[in-house]
Amino acid sequence: LKTSEAAELRARLRAVRHTVLVLSGKGGVGKSTFSALLAHGLAADETKQVALLDIDICGPSIPKMMGLEGEQVHQSGSGWSPVYVEENLGVMSVGFLLSSPDDAVIWRGPKKNGLIKQFLRDVDWGEVDYLIVDTPPGTSDEHLSIVQYLSATHIDGAVIVTTPQEVSLQDVRKEINFCRKVKLPIIGVVENMSGFVCPKCKNESQIFPPTTGGAEKMCQNLNVSLLGKVPLDPQIGKSCDRGQSFLAEAPESPATLSYRNIIQSESENHCANESPRFRALLQYAKGLNRLVLLCHK
């Protein structure tokens, strides 16, 4: 980064309080789903401003998952406007720049890096309490670049999403390796697709068997936090396809409970020792859980 570029990024990101990167080794493990739900979960507190940045240039799923397909990015004097889901939840993705959602973005690394830099420099997020960055799978251009560009601001850390089987965990260890190499703190690991309960007979199947002890064992071995295990629920896929928040659509689901616990523990352990504003988030999350349970009695 040139000095002038670094200064520009620093200026733009000055008003961002907390940044979380969501990573995965493999594709298809539920990383974007998690990013979207984390954004929804944090934005449920209307006093918080949440920004969701999708830097998966080849496969931008965030617009669809947030119900924002077909939206366009508007430019103003102060930069690009994010697309707002709620007043306090803004989103940016290459998906909004395509003529059609089926258009392939077939770019090599340098061009992708250029767009990521532009997202950080030119998007007018305003004051942001939480910036969540959804990444593509792997450890390549996008990941190196986002860490480099965000060195202008403070990154709280990375959440790594996986499924229970060893083939997936093998790539998580590489992600952990990556984080340590670039000195990116690891908030923890989320294990998705952790079991399926048959809706008819309630028998639980391990569809992606944790042959080597799953994320739990790996986290113990590598001294990394296991943030939670989320079971499979067909409603998750449906909600994503329809651009709705699964947490709102299926408040009773065990998967919702898992997600909420994860979101809560993230804000408690990694963001809550800040000013009283963030401790309010913790109270909110607890309160919301109680409220949801009350409403559905």
Added chain:
Amino acid sequence: TFSALLAHGLAADETKQVALLDIDICGPSIPKMMGLEGEQVHQSGSGWSPVYVEENLGVMSVGFLLSSPDDAVIWRGPKKNGLIKQFLRDVDWGEVDYLIVDTPPGTSDEHLSIVQYLSATHIDGAVIVTTPQEVSLQDVRKEINFCRKVKLPIIGVVENMSGFVCPKCKNESQIFPPTTGGAEKMCQNLNVSLLGKVPLDPQIGKSCDRGQSFLAEAPESPATLSYRNIIQSESENHCANESPRFRALLCCAV
């Protein structure tokens, strides 16, 4: 998973020489899935030797070049492209009936490069793997778009994770619901072949983790039947009328 099983399936005919090239530099799963973890690549006068699973099934992957399977390969595009070129130029595959190339997800450096480098030979086409939900199909349409742009023929689409039958009560659940009609509808709309639908089976994950062929481990599974039908239809419809020597199949995983 599909690339590995396709390789096993084609190599079951011992008269055929099969090569499996893993160009997923960041997340090379092929060594583990083929039971070749810890193997090393040897160099000789004629180039790098592939690692052999069977006499007629050789494998190459960046995984064989790492000191430890947990080592992250954190390379930008140009360096990845360099290794892919080396794999194609320096590996002594010998005579090959089928070259299967397993790629990382997406449409970026690796995909552009492999198509460019393989333009020196004939590519039969690409198989695109997906799951049934719209979020996945959205990216398949981009892959189809990519193939058309770079004039790569599309052999067809495989829909994985297509339903799960409870082992206890036999009730079928659509865990990844095909809210927009699944791969079947998409293939009709885009005039692309649906090669098959493979249901979820916990044995698939177990076999992959243990480096064993799922087709051999669970011959009775409906998933095995699906995979075998797909492999059979690929060789019948897409490779049988070419020269037997060098047929390349490009497998793009979404």
